[in-house]
Amino acid sequence: MEVSRAAIRGIRESLRTVQGSLLRLEVVVLLSALILAALVLYGSANRRSSDKLLRGAMWMAYSMSYVVVSYAVGIIQDGPFRGETFVLWAAALLLIQASAYSAPVHSRRDVDQRKKLLLQHVLQTCLVLWLIINATGRNASYRAAIWAFWALNVLKTAAKIAEMIEASRPDLSVRVVAEYMAEYVADGDQQPVADPATMQGYAYIFHGEEVMEPLIHTGGHRVRENMLSQSAAKSVVTIDQVYRWIDQQPDSDVEKDTARDFCLAFALFKLLKRRFYGYVPAEAGSAKARGLVLNGLIHMGTTGPDAAFRVVEAELAFLYDFFYTRNIVLVGAKTYICIAVAVAGLTMWTAFFGTLGPGYHRLRIGVRDLDRSVTMLVVVITAGLEVFQAVAGFSSNWRYVKTVYRCVRDDRPWSGRRLGHHLWWKQSITPPETRYWEDKVGQYVLLKRFNRRPCNLLSWLTLYLVEPRRQGQKRGRRKPLQPEVKRAVLLWLKQSHCQLSNGVVTLRKHHLLPRLGWACRLPKVTDQILAWHVVTTSCDWSYDFHPAGRAAVGDEHHRLVAKKLSNYCAYLVAFVPEMLPDPSNNAEQIFDTAVQQARDHLDGCRTKSDIIARLEEMEVAERPYVQESGTYDRAAGATVIERAAVLWGQLRAASGGDDARQWEVLAEFWTELVLFLAPSDNVDVHAEMLGAGGEFMTQLWALLSHAGVLERPPIMQRQ
Numbered sequence: 001m002e003v004s005r006a007a008i009r010g011i012r013e014s015l016r017t018v019q020g021s022l023l024r025l026e027v028v029v030l031l032s033a034l035i036l037a038a039l040v041l042y043g044s045a046n047r048r049s050s051d052k053l054l055r056g057a058m059w060m061a062y063s064m065s066y067v068v069v070s071y072a073v074g075i076i077q078d079g080p081f082r083g084e085t086f087v088l089w090a091a092a093l094l095l096i097q098a099s100a101y102s103a104p105v106h107s108r109r110d111v112d113q114r115k116k117l118l119l120q121h122v123l124q125t126c127l128v129l130w131l132i133i134n135a136t137g138r139n140a141s142y143r144a145a146i147w148a149f150w151a152l153n154v155l156k157t158a159a160k161i162a163e164m165i166e167a168s169r170p171d172l173s174v175r176v177v178a179e180y181m182a183e184y185v186a187d188g189d190q191q192p193v194a195d196p197a198t199m200q201g202y203a204y205i206f207h208g209e210e211v212m213e214p215l216i217h218t219g220g221h222r223v224r225e226n227m228l229s230q231s232a233a234k235s236v237v238t239i240d241q242v243y244r245w246i247d248q249q250p251d252s253d254v255e256k257d258t259a260r261d262f263c264l265a266f267a268l269f270k271l272l273k274r275r276f277y278g279y280v281p282a283e284a285g286s287a288k289a290r291g292l293v294l295n296g297l298i299h300m301g302t303t304g305p306d307a308a309f310r311v312v313e314a315e316l317a318f319l320y321d322f323f324y325t326r327n328i329v330l331v332g333a334k335t336y337i338c339i340a341v342a343v344a345g346l347t348m349w350t351a352f353f354g355t356l357g358p359g360y361h362r363l364r365i366g367v368r369d370l371d372r373s374v375t376m377l378v379v380v381i382t383a384g385l386e387v388f389q390a391v392a393g394f395s396s397n398w399r400y401v402k403t404v405y406r407c408v409r410d411d412r413p414w415s416g417r418r419l420g421h422h423l424w425w426k427q428s429i430t431p432p433e434t435r436y437w438e439d440k441v442g443q444y445v446l447l448k449r450f451n452r453r454p455c456n457l458l459s460w461l462t463l464y465l466v467e468p469r470r471q472g473q474k475r476g477r478r479k480p481l482q483p484e485v486k487r488a489v490l491l492w493l494k495q496s497h498c499q500l501s502n503g504v505v506t507l508r509k510h511h512l513l514p515r516l517g518w519a520c521r522l523p524k525v526t527d528q529i530l531a532w533h534v535v536t537t538s539c540d541w542s543y544d545f546h547p548a549g550r551a552a553v554g555d556e557h558h559r560l561v562a563k564k565l566s567n568y569c570a571y572l573v574a575f576v577p578e579m580l581p582d583p584s585n586n587a588e589q590i591f592d593t594a595v596q597q598a599r600d601h602l603d604g605c606r607t608k609s610d611i612i613a614r615l616e617e618m619e620v621a622e623r624p625y626v627q628e629s630g631t632y633d634r635a636a637g638a639t640v641i642e643r644a645a646v647l648w649g650q651l652r653a654a655s656g657g658d659d660a661r662q663w664e665v666l667a668e669f670w671t672e673l674v675l676f677l678a679p680s681d682n683v684d685v686h687a688e689m690l691g692a693g694g695e696f697m698t699q700l701w702a703l704l705s706h707a708g709v710l711e712r713p714p715i716m717q718r719q
Contacts, residue, residue, distance in 0.1 A: 679711050
C-alpha cells in the first residue's frame with residue numbers, strides 16, 4: 001500500500017514537472033515569436049532611427065532571440081515534447097529568426113557579430129531537422145507546414161550566407177568605376193558641353209559596370225585601351241541616358257523630377273563608394289563637378305529647392321544598404337508572390353485543418369486548449385511576416401533602380417513592363433516613397449550644460465563596457481532640422497561658388513574683418529567653434545531678455561539658422577569630434593578644458609541672467625587687452641569664456657545694438673563655417689554614423705565630394 005502511494009505521489013510530481021515544462025515552453029515560444037516579429041518589422045520600417053535606447057533595445061532583443069530560441073528547442077529536445085505540435089513551433093521560430101537576420105545593424109562591429117549568430121542559426125537548423133525526423137504524430141497539415149517552414153528557412157539562410165560571402169570579396173566594381181571616371185575626365189575635350197539640368201555631358205555610370213573589365217597596365221603602358229567591349233557597351237547605362245529616357249515618359253513633371261533625383265542618387269552613390277576604398281575622385285576640382293552640384297542639384301525644379309539634400313539622402317541610403325544590410329539579392333516578382341501565397345495557404349491549412357480540424361489531438365496535460373492557441377498565434381505571425389516582407393520587397397529602392405536600368409537598356413517605356421521582371425503594380429514612374437533619415441540633428445549648449453556632472457552608474461555597473469560620459473556632457477534628444485536651415489546652407493554654397501572659408505568671407509562682407517578677424521585665427525578650429533558658440537548663445541539669451549527690441553527684429557529666420565547650426569557644431573565638439581578638422585584627442589581635451597573654464601568663470605551663476613551679467617563683467621575686464629584696431633592681444637592664451645566675452649562685446653559694438661544685424665552676421669557665419677568643417681578624409685566616421693541614424697555633416701561631406709571639394713583650404717593667420 002505504501003509502495004502504491006509513493007508511486008502515485010511520484011507520478012503526480014512527474015506530471016507537475018511536465019506541466020511546468022510545458023507552460024514554460026508555451027511562454028517562451030510566444031515571447032520568442034513576438035520579439036522576432038518586432039525585429040522583422042523594425043528592420044523593414046525603421047532603419048533610420050538615431051534613438052540610442054531604441055537601437056540598443058533592438059540589438060539586445062536580436063542577440064537574446066538566439067538564446068531564447070535555443071532554450072525552446074532545448075526543452076523540446078530534452079523533455080517529453082516530441083509531438084508534431086511542438087516541432088511545428090520550433091520550425092516556425094526558426095523561420096521567423098531567419099527573417100529577423102535582415103534587421104538593421106548600427107555599426108560595423110555588429111556586422112562581425114552577426115556572422116557568429118548566423119553560424120548558431122545554421123546549427124539550430126540542423127538540430128530542428130533532427131527533431132522533425134524524430135517527431136511523433138499523424139497530423140498531415142502539421143507535417144506539411146513543418147517541412148515548408150524548415151525548407152523556406154534553409155533558403156533564407158543560404159541567401160544570407162551567399163550575401164556574407166559576397167560581402168567578404170573585394171568589390172571590383174569600385175575599381176572599374178574609378179578607372180572609368182579617370183578615363184572619362186582625361187577625355188574631357190572630346191565630350192559635349194555639360195548641362196547639369198539635363199545631364200548632357202555627364203556620362204556617369206548608372207548601372208551595368210559588372211560587365212566591364214578593369215584596365216590592365218604592363219610596364220607603364222596601357223594594354224587594354226577600352227574598358228567596354230562592343231557587346232558589353234550595350235549593357236552599360238549612364239545617367240544621361242536615364243535622363244533622356246525619363247523625358248520620354250508620359251508622366252507629370254513632378255513625377256519625372258522625382259525620378260531623375262532618385263536615379264541620380266544611385267549614380268552618385270557609386271561615385272561616393274570610391275572614397276571608402278581609398279580612391280581619389282578623378283573629377284575632384286573640375287568645373288564640371290562643381291557645376292553638377294551648383295546647377296544640377298541646387299535647382300528650383302518642380303519638386304522644390306530641397307532637391308540637393310533629397311538626392312544626398314537617397315544616395316546615403318544606398319550606401320547604408322551596401323555597408324550594413326547587403327540585402328540586395330533580388331528575386332523576381334513571381335517568386336515574392338509565390339512565397340507569400342504559399343505561406344498564407346499553409347497557414348490557413350494548418351489553422352483550419354490541422355488545429356481546428358478532426359486531425360487535431362488535444363494534449364492531456366497543461367492548460368486546456370492553450371497549445372492550440374499558441375499554434376494559431378505562431379503560424380499567423382509567421383504568415384503575416386512573410387506577406388509583409390513580400391510586400392516590402394516590392395517597394396525596395398534597389399528593385400526600382402534595377403527596373404529603370406532594364407527599361408533604359410532594352411529601350412522600353414515604363415508602361416511596357418513585364419510581370420516577372422518589373423514593378424508591374426506601380427503605374428507612375430515615381431520612386432518608392434520611403435523616408436530614409438529623420439531630418440534631425442544633435443544639439444548642445446555649453447552655457448547650459450557646463451555644470452553637468454554625470455554619475456556614470458551604468459558605465460560602472462557594466463565594468464566600463466558602456467563608455468562613460470565626461471564632465472559637461474549631456475546628450476539630449478535630436479531636434480528637427482528645419483528646411484530653411486538646409487536651404488540657407490545651400491544658398492551660401494551656391495553664392496560662394498564652393499570656395500570654402502572659416503567665416504572670414506562673412507566678416508569681410510559686413511566690414512567686420514579688421515575688428516573680429518582674430519576670432520577666426522585661433523590656435524585650433526575647435527577653439528573657434530566654442531568661442532562663437534558661446535557668443536551665439538549669449539545673443540540668444542540676451543535677446544529674450546529685451547522684449548522691446550524683439551519687436552524691432554523682423555528676421556527670425558537668421559536667428560533660427562544661427563542657433564541651430566551653432567548648437568549642432570557644439571554637439572559635434574562634445575560627442576562626434578572625429579568629424580571635425582582637429583584630431584579627436586585634441587578636440588576632446590579642448591572641450592574638457594572649456595567645461596572646467598566655464599565652471600571657474602561662471603561659478604555661482606544659477607540663471608541665464610546671471611551668466612549674461614558675468615559675461616558682461618568679463619568683457620569690461622578684458623577691454624584693456626583690446627587694441628583700437630580690434631585685435632585681442634590675449635586671444636591665444638585666454639580661456640574660451642574670456643574670448644567669447646570679448647567677441648560678444650565687439651559684435652554688439654560693431655552692430656550698434658541692432659539685433660537684426662547681429663543675427664544676420666551670425667547666421668551667415670555659421671552657414672559658412674559648417675561648410676568649411678565638412679570636407680574630411682576620415683571616411684570611417686561617416687560610415688559608422690550612417691549606422692547610427694546619419695549626421696547632417698555626412699550629407700554636407702557627400703555634397704562637397706560630388707562638387708570636387710575634398711579638403712578644406714588652410715586658415716590664413718593674417719587676413
